[in-house]
Amino acid sequence: MRTSSKRLTCAIRPAYFAVVVAVVVVAWMCVFTLVYNNTFQALHRPRFGYSTPPPWTATVSNITHTTFQPTLTGQNHSIRERASVHKPASVDGRSPFVSGTTSSYCKLPTPDGVVLPRNTQYLEQCSSSSPTISVPAAGKKKKVILVYNRPSWMMITDSGDKTFKRCGLEDACIMTNDRRTLHTADAVFINAQHLNFPYPFEAVTNSTRRRPPQQMWVAFSIEPPPLMPQSVRGWENVFNWTMTYRRDSDIFVPYGKLSLRTEAALPARNFTQLALNKTKPVAWFVSNCVTQSAREAYVKELSKYIQVDVYGKCGKLSCVQKDRDCSGMLSSTYFFYLSFENSLCVDYVTEKLFNLYGSADVIPVTRGGVKYDEVFPANTLINTANFKSPRHLANHLHDLMGDLQTYTAMLRAKHRFMLRKNELHEQLGHGFCKLCRMLHDGDRTQARRVYPDFRHWVHKNACLRPKDL
Numbered sequence: 001m002r003t004s005s006k007r008l009t010c011a012i013r014p015a016y017f018a019v020v021v022a023v024v025v026v027a028w029m030c031v032f033t034l035v036y037n038n039t040f041q042a043l044h045r046p047r048f049g050y051s052t053p054p055p056w057t058a059t060v061s062n063i064t065h066t067t068f069q070p071t072l073t074g075q076n077h078s079i080r081e082r083a084s085v086h087k088p089a090s091v092d093g094r095s096p097f098v099s100g101t102t103s104s105y106c107k108l109p110t111p112d113g114v115v116l117p118r119n120t121q122y123l124e125q126c127s128s129s130s131p132t133i134s135v136p137a138a139g140k141k142k143k144v145i146l147v148y149n150r151p152s153w154m155m156i157t158d159s160g161d162k163t164f165k166r167c168g169l170e171d172a173c174i175m176t177n178d179r180r181t182l183h184t185a186d187a188v189f190i191n192a193q194h195l196n197f198p199y200p201f202e203a204v205t206n207s208t209r210r211r212p213p214q215q216m217w218v219a220f221s222i223e224p225p226p227l228m229p230q231s232v233r234g235w236e237n238v239f240n241w242t243m244t245y246r247r248d249s250d251i252f253v254p255y256g257k258l259s260l261r262t263e264a265a266l267p268a269r270n271f272t273q274l275a276l277n278k279t280k281p282v283a284w285f286v287s288n289c290v291t292q293s294a295r296e297a298y299v300k301e302l303s304k305y306i307q308v309d310v311y312g313k314c315g316k317l318s319c320v321q322k323d324r325d326c327s328g329m330l331s332s333t334y335f336f337y338l339s340f341e342n343s344l345c346v347d348y349v350t351e352k353l354f355n356l357y358g359s360a361d362v363i364p365v366t367r368g369g370v371k372y373d374e375v376f377p378a379n380t381l382i383n384t385a386n387f388k389s390p391r392h393l394a395n396h397l398h399d400l401m402g403d404l405q406t407y408t409a410m411l412r413a414k415h416r417f418m419l420r421k422n423e424l425h426e427q428l429g430h431g432f433c434k435l436c437r438m439l440h441d442g443d444r445t446q447a448r449r450v451y452p453d454f455r456h457w458v459h460k461n462a463c464l465r466p467k468d469l
């Protein structure tokens with residue numbers, strides 16, 4: 001009896017020991033995780049604080065926005081594709097305002113059936129430049145922003161007065177394109193698509209040696225890296241801030257932001273009837289026929305399995321409509337339209353998608369380098385990245401055309417979002433306002449920054465080669 005109980009104890013002890021060790025290990029891991037997250041990461045937070053999303057605390061108290069109905073302009077508009085500049089490694093965190101006084105993050109009250117995108121940076125109500133900003137104390141000198149080489153499409157007036165007025169900063173900043181201010185301006189804005197611009201480029205880089213210590217140089221681009229200069233020698237240690245569509249830019253300027261429609265602003269639609277009226281599967285508007293993304297090859301393959309009507313320079317069809325973007329024709333005729341970017345680059349999603357997303361009752365099929373499933377509500381578009389091949393995609397599209405209920409649910413969900421006209425300029429305006437605020441806040445350590453190797457920032461891990469062909 002005694003011996004057997006002793007043997008039993010001997011057998012139990014190693015088991016006990018193992019349990020105790022396991023408990024200690026698990027406990028240690030928990031403590032480590034907590035300590036790591038709270039302390040270690042806080043200590044090692046990047047100097048500029050961009051990659052750590054702030055907690056979702058603030059709420060937008062009252063959502064107000066103007067309703068936007070696509071207007072009929074009576075002019076012929078073809079869908080213009082910007083064949084143009086720029087780059088990416090993105091941070092998933094939301095980029096906080098450096099100098100805004102209010103938090104730019106929000107939790108929106110979500111009406112039934114509305115799914116918000118996971119990343120709210122592209123939601124107007126969540127991340128727009130807040131109207132409540134700290135206007136610099138009266139009497140403070142206006143900051144001068146020298147727009148050194150203005151992009152030709154930029155419609156902002158020379159002094160930027162309207163832009164700054166819209167965000168209440170008319171007494172805070174002024175723009176100029178007078179290059180004689182190069183040695184006195186508070187900021188020098190460079191359109192980085194033309195870093196090898198035809199002006200005496202050495203004079204600019206030379207001047208950076210004599211620049212005032214507080215002068216900030218801003219590299220701007222809305223173009224993807226394949227359309228950026230591949231070599232930007234001489235621009236090392238020049239730029240302090242970046243202003244691009246990339247989310248890890250110091251000043252994030254997306255091509256557009258979605259806006260959640262209020263219940264009251266929802267135009268009535270019979271989506272069932274709308275879907276029943278549609279007769280054709282897929283439309284594609286395109287003017288740039290050979291691209292980094294090789295979308296033309298993807299479409300060629302896709303069209304073996306489903307009819308794709310190609311409009312524009314690269315196809316046989318053309319759309320001449322009263323509405324600005326043929327959205328009426330698309331809405332009444334097509335189930336899907338292709339929104340394929342010319343480059344597969346991080347965060348690169350252009351007005352091609354934003355424009356029609358907000359104005360046409362047709363489901364976009366997207367292909368690009370942005371994480372569409374985070375940026376847009378998942379049930380409102382179809383992302384080619386989720387399909388093994390063009391053939392698999394085509395099968396899915398056929399299925400949806402036969403499943404009216406699912407299809408109309410997608411249309412309905414998409415309809416909850418809208419976009420303003422001319423979104424890029426709107427966002428650019430916000431960008432300049434943010435720049436203005438950052439300049440006034442210049443002494444704050446979080447605003448200090450230098451890009452030692454701008455080329456690296458533009459091109460490193462910026463774009464993917466197509467893998468779906």
Ligand SMILES: *[C@@H]1O[C@H](CO)[C@@H](O)[C@H](O)[C@H]1NC(C)=O
Nearest residue numbers: 058059060061062063064132
């Ligand atoms: C929000 O709107 C309601 C109703 O219009 C109003 O009573 C309330 O004061 C508003 N709240 C804020 C913070 O503006």
Ligand SMILES: *[C@@H]1O[C@H](CO)[C@@H](O)[C@H](O)[C@H]1NC(C)=O
Nearest residue numbers: 073074075076077320321322
């Ligand atoms: C629109 O296109 C039609 C047909 O090509 C042309 O006759 C008309 O002049 C154009 N209108 C404008 C405003 O360009």
Ligand SMILES: *[C@@H]1O[C@H](CO)[C@@H](O)[C@H](O)[C@H]1NC(C)=O
Nearest residue numbers: 200201202203204205206207
């Ligand atoms: C740049 O600076 C160097 C040395 O100071 C000078 O020799 C050269 O002429 C300058 N170039 C221009 C274009 O100003």
Ligand SMILES: *[C@@H]1O[C@H](CO)[C@@H](O)[C@H](O)[C@H]1NC(C)=O
Nearest residue numbers: 269270271272273274275276
């Ligand atoms: C929408 O259209 C469908 C098909 O024509 C019809 O059966 C339905 O009653 C309509 N719904 C509304 C609310 O008008």
Ligand SMILES: *[C@@H]1O[C@H](CO)[C@@H](O)[C@H](O)[C@H]1NC(C)=O
Nearest residue numbers: 270271273274275276277332
């Ligand atoms: C569907 O087509 C019919 C006939 O062309 C038209 O009268 C009706 O307005 C269309 N309905 C919708 C919702 O587009």
Ligand SMILES: *[C@@H]1O[C@H](CO)[C@@H](O)[C@H](O)[C@H]1NC(C)=O
Nearest residue numbers: 237238239240447448449450
């Ligand atoms: C801006 O960049 C210049 C050149 O690298 C640097 O000397 C300066 O300290 C930077 N300014 C700030 C505020 O980071």
